[in-house]
Structure formats: structure tokens, C-alpha cells
Amino acid sequence: xxxxxxxxxxxxxxxxxxxxxxxxxxxxxxxxxPEDGIIFFKMRGTCLCLYPYDKLAADVSPAFITPRAKFAGxxxxxxxxxxxxxxxxxxxxxxAGGAIEKPAQDTDWGGHSGYFSDPxxxxxxxxxxxxxxxxxxxxxxx
Amino acid sequence: xxxxxxxxxxxxxxxxxxxxxxxxxxxxxxxxxPEDGIIFFKMRGTCLCLYPYDKLAADVSPAFITPRAKFAGxxxxxxxxxxxxxxxxxxxxxxAGGAIEKPAQDTDWGGHSGYFSDPxxxxxxxxxxxxxxxxxxxxxxx
Numbered sequence: 001x002x003x004x005x006x007x008x009x010x011x012x013x014x015x016x017x018x019x020x021x022x023x024x025x026x027x028x029x030x031x032x033x034p035e036d037g038i039i040f041f042k043m044r045g046t047c048l049c050l051y052p053y054d055k056l057a058a059d060v061s062p063a064f065i066t067p068r069a070k071f072a073g074x075x076x077x078x079x080x081x082x083x084x085x086x087x088x089x090x091x092x093x094x095x096a097g098g099a100i101e102k103p104a105q106d107t108d109w110g111g112h113s114g115y116f117s118d119p120x121x122x123x124x125x126x127x128x129x130x131x132x133x134x135x136x137x138x139x140x141x142x
Numbered sequence: 143x144x145x146x147x148x149x150x151x152x153x154x155x156x157x158x159x160x161x162x163x164x165x166x167x168x169x170x171x172x173x174x175x176p177e178d179g180i181i182f183f184k185m186r187g188t189c190l191c192l193y194p195y196d197k198l199a200a201d202v203s204p205a206f207i208t209p210r211a212k213f214a215g216x217x218x219x220x221x222x223x224x225x226x227x228x229x230x231x232x233x234x235x236x237x238a239g240g241a242i243e244k245p246a247q248d249t250d251w252g253g254h255s256g257y258f259s260d261p262x263x264x265x266x267x268x269x270x271x272x273x274x275x276x277x278x279x280x281x282x283x284x
Contacts, residue, residue, distance in 0.1 A: 002279050003170045004185055005185065005218050006221040006280065008217075009216065011213075011217075030283075045146060045186065046187050053215055059267075060213070060267075063212070064213040064265075065213070066212045068211055070206060076149070079148040101203055125151075138188065138189075
């Protein structure tokens with residue numbers, strides 16, 4: 001199995017609301033519209049996809065159509081190259097309709113990070129630290 | 143905000159078990175070991191990270207230390223270039239300790255896909271369809 005994730009699929013309760021948050025609020029590019037029933041963002045590398053929660057669960061099997069927990073168990077991190085970008089991106093997400101779950105702060109691993117949740121409660125960490133970036137902006141993992 | 147996800151963090155109940163599934167079972171490369179307390183895989187683009195569930199929740203805030211639901215609401219897709227790879231990868235995941243949640247089958251969008259769950263129940267779709275791949279193996283989203 002090649003070491004790559006093609007698509008991260010987020011099951012959302014309101015496709016229009018999630019679309020506006022990610023496209024208009026965060027600025028992620030896409031040619032899709034909510035009336036298409038599914039949104040693919042043109043990300044660098046792994047694609048982010050929005051799809052109605054019930055349909056995503058049903059696409060696996062009926063056994064997965066269950067209530068969501070407060071914490072999915074999965075977080076998405078967006079690493080930035082400068083420390084001030086952490087608070088700035090959290091503020092941008094909040095202005096877009098997200099919520100700051102953890103304000104920007106120094107971490108015990110020597111970095112600086114915070115968390116916001118999207119309108120469905122999915123968690124993004126915005127993080128700064130001693131990471132190296134490749135030419136696409138992806139982390140170089142040693 | 144640049145359109146990219148740096149890291150997908152999976153909160154796992156047994157770091158050693160998850161490490162063996164992804165490194166030994168699926169073949170994802172890493173220089174980390176469970177005794178490091180956190181695993182970063184060297185993926186193409188977005189990094190996959192394993193971290194103990196309770197610690198990941200606590201890293202957000204104590205409010206997120208809650209029981210997991212059967213369905214996280216998030217799926218990870220791994221797209222392949224040929225149809226037979228779907229069933230083959232599902233079998234590989236099952237042999238590694240995962241479970242086939244949906245056997246390989248034709249889809250209503252003209253593709254062919256199935257789902258497996260990892261030892262923590264996180265869902266991966268293995269999908270084949272009319273997608274184009276870039277030189278790194280990532281999907282080209284129109």
C-alpha cells in the first residue's frame with residue numbers, strides 16, 4: 001500500500017454551511033457547489049471532501065449510521081511557518097463560523113499551537129514548531 | 143490559509159497495536175517506535191500520526207475526553223489505479239488485523255470500492271474510479 005491518503009472525508013450535517021466555512025471562510029479552492037451533493041477541495045496532496053454525514057455513514061454500511069461523539073478521535077493539523085500565524089488563523093476560523101477550542105499557546109514540545117472546531121465540531125490544530133517544509137508546504141518527516 | 147492538511151492525527155487505544163498494523167501490516171514507513179509515545183509516518187504529502195486517544199483529546203481540552211462513537215464521521219480514502227487492487231488491499235488490511243466493513247463492489251458513481259477498519263475502528267475506503275493521479279500518486283481534483 002503506497003504511503004499516502006488520497007481523500008479525507010468529513011461527514012457534515014449541513015453541506016451548504018460547511019462549504020461556506022471552508023471555501024469562503026478559510027479560502028480553500030473548489031469548483032464544486034453544494035447542489036452537486038459533494039464538495040472536493042483542490043488541496044495540495046490529500047484532498048479534503050465534504051459529504052452529508054448520513055450518506056457517508058451509509059456508504060460504509062447501515063451499521064455506521066450512529067450518533068456522533070463530541071470527539072471524533074481524529075484531528076487535522078495545519079502547520080504554519082511563523083508563530084504569529086497560529087493566533088491569526090484561529091481568529092480567521094472563528095470569524096468564519098468556527099470556534100476556538102484552545103487559544104494559541106506555547107506547547108510542552110517547544111512549539112506554539114491552538115485548536116479550532118469547524119461548524120460540525122471537527123477539530124483542526126494550527127501549529128508552529130521546528131518543522132521543515134517541502135516546496136509544496138508539506139512537512140518533512142524524519 | 144493554504145489549502146493543505148499537514149497531519150491527520152488518529153487517537154488510538156493501543157499505540158503498539160496501531161503501529162504494527164500500519165507499519166508491518168500496511169507497510170507505511172516510519173523511523174519512530176511506540177516507546178517514543180507518538181508515531182509519524184513518512185507519507186507523501188499529508189502525514190499520518192498515531193497518538194494515544196486520551197492524550198490527543200486532552201491536547202485539545204479536557205472537554206473532549208469523551209467516549210468514542212462507532213463512526214467518527216471522518217473517513218480516509220486510498221485511491222488505487224486498478225480495479226483488482228481494491229479487493230487485494232482490503233485483504234491485506236484484514237490479514238494485518240483490520241476488518242473488512244464493506245467488501246469490494248461496484249459503486250453507483252461508476253467506480254469500485256470497499257472499506258476496511260483499522261484496529262481502532264477508523265475507516266479507510268479503498269477506491270478505484272475515473273480519477274487522474276499526479277506524479278506523487280495524489281488525485282488531480284478538477
